[in-house]
Amino acid sequence: MSSNHNHGIHHATYQSIDEEVAPGLHKQLHRQHVRGTLYVWALLTVGGILAGLYLTPILMPHMNSPEGRAAIETVKVFTVAAAPVAALVCAVAIYSLINSRHRSHLDSPPVDGPPLRGNALASGSWLVVSTLLVVFLLFWGLTEWASQQVVHADALQVNVTGQQWLWTYSYPAQTVILPGGKTLTVPKAVDATTLDLPINVPVQFNVTSKDVTHGFWPTQLGIQGDANPGVNDVLRTTPDHLGKFQVRCSQICGLYHAYMYTQASVIPDSAFTAWIAQGDAGRVLTSAKITGGVR
Amino acid sequence: MTTTQERRLEDTVLGSAAGRFYRHQNFGTGLLGGVGLGFLLWLLGEYTVNNNPNYGTDMVVTLTMLGWVIGFNLGVGTFNAVLHWILGHDQTKEDELYAAGVGQGKSRYWKYCTDHKVVGTQYLILVFVLFFIGGTLAMMIRTQLLTPNSSFLSPQTYNAIVSIHGMTMIIATIIMVSGPFANFIMPIMIGAKDMAFPRLNAMSIWVIVSAVPPLMATFFVGGVNAGWTTYAPLSVQDGPAMVCFAFTIITFVVSVTVAGINTLITVLTMRAPGMTFSRMPVFVWASVIGGALGLYAMPAFLLDMTMMVSDHATGTSFFVSAQGGSGWLWENVFWIMGHPEVYVILIPPVGALMEVFSTFSRKPMFAYKMIIGAMIGIAGLSIMVWAHHMFTTGWAPDLAGPFMLTTELISIPTGIIFLCAIGTMWRGSNWVRLPMYFGFLFIWNFIVGGVTGIYLSDVPADDYFHGNMFVTAHFHYTLLGGAMIAATAGLCYWFPKVTGRMLDEKTGRAAFWLIAIGFQVTYLAQFYEGFKGMPRRVANYDPIFAPENVVSSIGAYVLMAGWIVLLYALVSSWRSGSIAPANPWSAKSLEWQTLTPVPLENFLEDVTVVNDAYGYGERAELQVHAVFGSTSDAHHGEGH
Amino acid sequence: MRRLLGAGGAVLLGAAVIALVGVGFSAQAYSSPRGVQKATSLGTDMTCGKALPHVTLSFATYADASGTNDVGQQVHPGGNPSWPSYGPTNIFQAPAHACVTMHITQYDSGGSLNNPVFAKVQGTIGDTESVVSSGNSVSGCDGTSPLTYDGTPISAIQPCDAGHTFSLRGLPGIAPGFFVNVPLPLAGNAAGDNVGDLNSDAHQTVTFSFIAGPKGTYAWNCEYPCGLSVAGFGAVMGAYGYMSGYLHVV
Amino acid sequence: MSATQEHDVTHEGGHHDTPEQRDRKELSALVLFIAGDAIFLILEILAWFYLRALDTQNGWRFSKATPANPATSGSNNPHTIVHEVAKVAPGWTIVIAALALIAGLAAWWAEGNARKGVAHAPILAAALVVALAGIGAQVYQFQILPFSTTDGTYASMFEFFMGSVLAHLFLVVVVLLGVWNRARKGMYNEVWYQIRLARVWTLWVAISGIFLAVTAIFFA
Structure with a gap:
């Protein structure tokens, strides 16, 4: 038998093995270890919660619709909910690193760790907590999602056509009865290459494509849907804040995918009516004017 | 093993029909065969089918690629055994020994070699090559994105690079652990003498090798425009590059299927006595689960890609809506493959990492049964979550709820992986060597990847984040920061066993810090881009995204520098590192109990397993994983 | 120290490889071998409705990119002979905020647009273009025979009479909302016919003016389905440099 | 390594199994392969119904x-x-599936004979001929179709099914060719498990062919 054929090595067993033969939870979690870990955990949890609450709105753009704000809220809530669990994992890892019994990096540790092969209480509570978290996340997600499925009886129809590599919009002739009883009339169909939406008017986008799949993503409306050739994809929202943003293509669509964007704006409904009344001649683009553009 | 015995073997081999052609087949003859047959079929195509304006070029490219793949495998020797079997000329013992590489020195690494350790090493080299190609492409992407309206690459070249970066990395990560380590280490871990089907094993590597050139050929026939997901109908609209791309995948599917079957049968039928399922190391379980999941996922990939070739070369219309097709068919079938595939990538590295945690914390695996259950649970759930990639496609919006449910459920078994990792570390005698460094990095990265994954699983949030850089950052955190870092931990762990040399730890740690810091900078910046609303896969962008793109690019350069330093450490240690002892980590699993370098058929004596491989800190009788020799106590403790 | 040197060397080597590959790729990129066409200055005048520096650019669309069937003019050296192309180059340059007049000579045949929106002239001065026909004998799709224009400003063509379009857009963050779309009516040449010979071939000369935006790179492409495959946007349409390019505003 | 090592490495890795062990391994591998193929079949049929419904x-x-x-x-x-677009009459589709089934049953018969130690090579030859006839029939059906690949998704799916059957039949022929040739040389007089593998594979191809035929005929 060759000398480096060293199967059957006996490593030193854990020093206080007799205490650990039938370990209860309180013995596995030695008090000083628990305290150290708890400090790290608390610190990280607070950090995570604060980041979730205060960083998210800074990181994400201002949203022009309830759907958009729901996205921000979701990130906020999920970060806060996940923070304690993520912090616990980090805390144990960091504590294990700091409190490593073995300082020499060159040789194998002289003493093995305690042979903890699992603990029903720890595993069980981990399972219960993570299941409860998932149930909460699911409940939150489904509630938010369901609240976005409200179909307004009357909505401004906007036909969105994606093609390589431009979005075009057409407003068919229609009369929309607004929630307050007022009406909004598009007397004659209007084609446009920018997207202009009246504020507080429910909008229904009918999204389709002439060629390949595009991703219709009016960024700050918090909705998104693919433009599939031969299919009509319906998206609904009600923009409730004035402002400008971009419609970007979110699905790679070939050569000029990067340039497939549209300037879009939410404008007062009087401005919208005035613009639409010019009919097709009103292709003079509102958004371009708002931005002090080139025309 | 330069013994009389070996010399005797060499004599036997060389004394038999050594001059036969198939003994001389190697990578070179493979190239010759592939190029030759490819050229022949190209000529044939040019003079027969290249008259259709719509499909002619695609038909020619299809024929050429077919010629390359078949020719290469003919040349390298993939079909030898089948042909011999059909002819009724079974290989002699000498032939089989020759095929296992006996007495051929380093040249066996260039051959159709049936020794699982040679195949594992070949896989390792291939993975390095693929990562280097993919990494170079990534650097070009980041260079293009340094400035908003960069003119470093044309939009067409940019799209081509994005697509091939993606697919190269996907292929490389699928095989990065199941290739090298499930082939080299896993059979030793279960006390087997080889894989169940050594010739299929060799086939799996050489078929993948033949799949790589078509992928790179896409650059020369117009490039793939459609990203690695190659969504139809854009990919139908693409030029013949898409045919090359599809051929890569079809070939790759053959390899993964064969390798998956091989892994499963090996573990099912070739375990050493006493190696019960409950004593199997976690890495073995992970390989089995990864292989089984691959077996489920790959047929879907095959279906999608054959349909794609058919649309290109024969004018069928599976994905062309004007003639009744649908891009949704592509998307569904693609993600039926695609989501399980993510876990085909992830599970084996996680298994490897668990071995690292247990060995370097000097503690038994915490909650062993739970982690096996968790991996099986992840695999089971992963086949029911595919449509979360399609929340915004307009396909079946009513199914958003159920798919949100299954997707979020997957975080429960994923959480158990964390529990087992920290449970194993808790109060351990943590021995912080290089594999452990990467282990800690994995924990942090995978937390970030996991939490951001929860945002994406939620439909209202996904309506903002889908298709933007947030998704890019998320899956790089899970697949690069998670799976690939875990695989790196595994590589540093098994490096002494595979190469017989110790890995230079100082250079390795320098690489680690570059990788760790570069990675965070790169992808945290990309998260910020995503929050702000920058779409994915764009060659140019709004200047409002400029600062974070500069940061991300600089991070990416640091990250790449880190990988290159690590590669340097690996290569220089492999060439001239200090000789590794058989068991440098004092680990208990079987691969460390045999010689380094590992002899042909792995063990010099019969192996009997008596306990699991995690008896750290246990009573003496529980510390023994296996005994060697015909009687269980005869060699117990020998060698001390 | 030796280790550090080695690692440093490896980094340098890797960077060199990356740079080399990058250079290789970018050789076929933006910096078109066909060069950049700079606009010719015409002084300052009122063409765009107010006193602005006036510049002009002239280019053409050809049915045959490589010019192999042509009188010798190669508009896209090494290009695919069955592909149409803009020429002599696809990259143009004009000063910022100037009045730009473009003359595009259309030598190619055509058909129907995928989307009739692109048959309307948009974003030019007066939302019009003027077309002058020469030697055209082909019929328009509404029965006009032959399809000829006399230079009167028009705001649209029949969507089924299109040869190509010149559709120019600003990039995000530079000139949001900037959009110029000019349909080029078809000429009577069959694809692959000898084209590009100004004297004898049928062609339509389209003239229009617009005010250039602020400094930056603007992208243009053709919206007529002149490629193969899905929606006529494969092949040439997916290949950069034929029916797509840039306008550098400096 | 010391000279006292009595480790016998003169048999190549993994290949020192008994025929029973090899039978077990290879049959398990075949079952796994068929499982993967079944997933392909199911997805193929799902694609048919999906496009038909859309x-x-x-x-x-x-x-x-x-x-x-x-x-x-x-x-x-x-x-x-x-x-x-015209529907395809069921005739050839059924004939091809039936030919695969006959080849599989013949292989089964041959397997039984091999177990009993009586003549089995001629039966395998017959199975091979039947499988080749199946390929011939499939190629013939390609030529008599009343549509081409470009005529919409029904045409596309139908021809894809036919291509899939053809590919499977090709593998059947390869397997039967080998088994027949080896049987002819008397290699299965004692160890006959490979005939069983060939039988299982051929029968699976017949079954998958029947599934495809039923889908293509009754849900046009």
Whole structure:
């Protein structure tokens, strides 16, 4: 038998093995270890919660619709909910690193760790907590999602056509009865290459494509849907804040995918009516004017 | 093993029909065969089918690629055994020994070699090559994105690079652990003498090798425009590059299927006595689960890609809506493959990492049964979550709820992986060597990847984040920061066993810090881009995204520098590192109990397993994983 | 120290490889071998409705990119002979905020647009273009025979009479909302016919003016389905440099 | 390594199994392969029903297109399709599946004979001929189809099914060729498990062929 054929090595067993033969939870979690870990955990949890609450709105753009704000809220809530669990994992890892019994990096540790092969209480509570978290996340997600499925009886129809590599919009002739009883009339169909939406008017986008799949993503409306050739994809929202943003293509669509964007704006409904009344001649683009553009 | 015995073997081999052609087949003859047959079929195509304006070029490219793949495998020797079997000329013992590489020195690494350790090493080299190609492409992407309206690459070249970066990395990560380590280490871990089907094993590597050139050929026939997901109908609209791309995948599917079957049968039928399922190391379980999941996922990939070739070369219309097709068919079938595939990538590295945690914390695996259950649970759930990639496609919006449910459920078994990792570390005698460094990095990265994954699983949030850089950052955190870092931990762990040399730890740690810091900078910046609303896969962008793109690019350069330093450490240690002892980590699993370098058929004596491989800190009788020799106590403790 | 040197060397080597590959790729990129066409200055005048520096650019669309069937003019050296192309180059340059007049000579045949929106002239001065026909004998799709224009400003063509379009857009963050779309009516040449010979071939000369935006790179492409495959946007349409390019505003 | 090592490495890795062990391994591997193939089959049939249900732009068989309201084909394709694409009569589809089934049953018979130690090579030869006839029939069916690949998704799916059957039959022929040749040389007089593998594979191909035929005929 060759000398480096060293199967059957006996490593030193854990020093206080007799205490650990039938370990209860309180013995596995030695008090000083628990305290150290708890400090790290608390610190990280607070950090995570604060980041979730205060960083998210800074990181994400201002949203022009309830759907958009729901996205921000979701990130906020999920970060806060996940923070304690993520912090616990980090805390144990960091504590294990700091409190490593073995300082020499060159040789194998002289003493093995305690042979903890699992603990029903720890595993069980981990399972219960993570299941409860998932149930909460699911409940939150489904509630938010369901609240976005409200179909307004009357909505401004906007036909969105994606093609390589431009979005075009057409407003068919229609009369929309607004929630307050007022009406909004598009007397004659209007084609446009920018997207202009009246504020507080429910909008229904009918999204389709002439060629390949595009991703219709009016960024700050918090909705998104693919433009599939031969299919009509319906998206609904009600923009409730004035402002400008971009419609970007979110699905790679070939050569000029990067340039497939549209300037879009939410404008007062009087401005919208005035613009639409010019009919097709009103292709003079509102958004371009708002931005002090080139025309 | 330069013994009389070996010399005797060499004599036997060389004394038999050594001059036969198939003994001389190697990578070179493979190239010759592939190029030759490819050229022949190209000529044939040019003079027969290249008259259709719509499909002619695609038909020619299809024929050429077919010629390359078949020719290469003919040349390298993939079909030898089948042909011999059909002819009724079974290989002699000498032939089989020759095929296992006996007495051929380093040249066996260039051959159709049936020794699982040679195949594992070949896989390792291939993975390095693929990562280097993919990494170079990534650097070009980041260079293009340094400035908003960069003119470093044309939009067409940019799209081509994005697509091939993606697919190269996907292929490389699928095989990065199941290739090298499930082939080299896993059979030793279960006390087997080889894989169940050594010739299929060799086939799996050489078929993948033949799949790589078509992928790179896409650059020369117009490039793939459609990203690695190659969504139809854009990919139908693409030029013949898409045919090359599809051929890569079809070939790759053959390899993964064969390798998956091989892994499963090996573990099912070739375990050493006493190696019960409950004593199997976690890495073995992970390989089995990864292989089984691959077996489920790959047929879907095959279906999608054959349909794609058919649309290109024969004018069928599976994905062309004007003639009744649908891009949704592509998307569904693609993600039926695609989501399980993510876990085909992830599970084996996680298994490897668990071995690292247990060995370097000097503690038994915490909650062993739970982690096996968790991996099986992840695999089971992963086949029911595919449509979360399609929340915004307009396909079946009513199914958003159920798919949100299954997707979020997957975080429960994923959480158990964390529990087992920290449970194993808790109060351990943590021995912080290089594999452990990467282990800690994995924990942090995978937390970030996991939490951001929860945002994406939620439909209202996904309506903002889908298709933007947030998704890019998320899956790089899970697949690069998670799976690939875990695989790196595994590589540093098994490096002494595979190469017989110790890995230079100082250079390795320098690489680690570059990788760790570069990675965070790169992808945290990309998260910020995503929050702000920058779409994915764009060659140019709004200047409002400029600062974070500069940061991300600089991070990416640091990250790449880190990988290159690590590669340097690996290569220089492999060439001239200090000789590794058989068991440098004092680990208990079987691969460390045999010689380094590992002899042909792995063990010099019969192996009997008596306990699991995690008896750290246990009573003496529980510390023994296996005994060697015909009687269980005869060699117990020998060698001390 | 030796280790550090080695690692440093490896980094340098890797960077060199990356740079080399990058250079290789970018050789076929933006910096078109066909060069950049700079606009010719015409002084300052009122063409765009107010006193602005006036510049002009002239280019053409050809049915045959490589010019192999042509009188010798190669508009896209090494290009695919069955592909149409803009020429002599696809990259143009004009000063910022100037009045730009473009003359595009259309030598190619055509058909129907995928989307009739692109048959309307948009974003030019007066939302019009003027077309002058020469030697055209082909019929328009509404029965006009032959399809000829006399230079009167028009705001649209029949969507089924299109040869190509010149559709120019600003990039995000530079000139949001900037959009110029000019349909080029078809000429009577069959694809692959000898084209590009100004004297004898049928062609339509389209003239229009617009005010250039602020400094930056603007992208243009053709919206007529002149490629193969899905929606006529494969092949040439997916290949950069034929029916797509840039306008550098400096 | 010391000279006292009595480790016998003169048999190549993994190949020192008994025939029973090899039988078990190879049959398990075949079952796994068939499982993967079954997933392919299921997805293929799902794709058929999915496209049939979507019928995007009347493109399944153009059955709703009329001269007044034609189904458009791609803008690059000059043909606007106004007539229904003909259904394929069941005849050949059934014949091919039946031929595969006959080949499988013949292999089964041969396997039984080999177990009993009586003549089995001629039966395997017959099975091989039947499988070759199946390929011939499949190629013939390709040629008599009343549509081409470009005629919408029904045509596409149908031809894809046929291609899939053809590929499977090709593998059947390869396997049967080997088994027959080896049987002819008397290699299965004692160890016959490979005939069983060939039988299982051929029968699976027959079953998958029947599934495809039923789908293609009853759900046009």
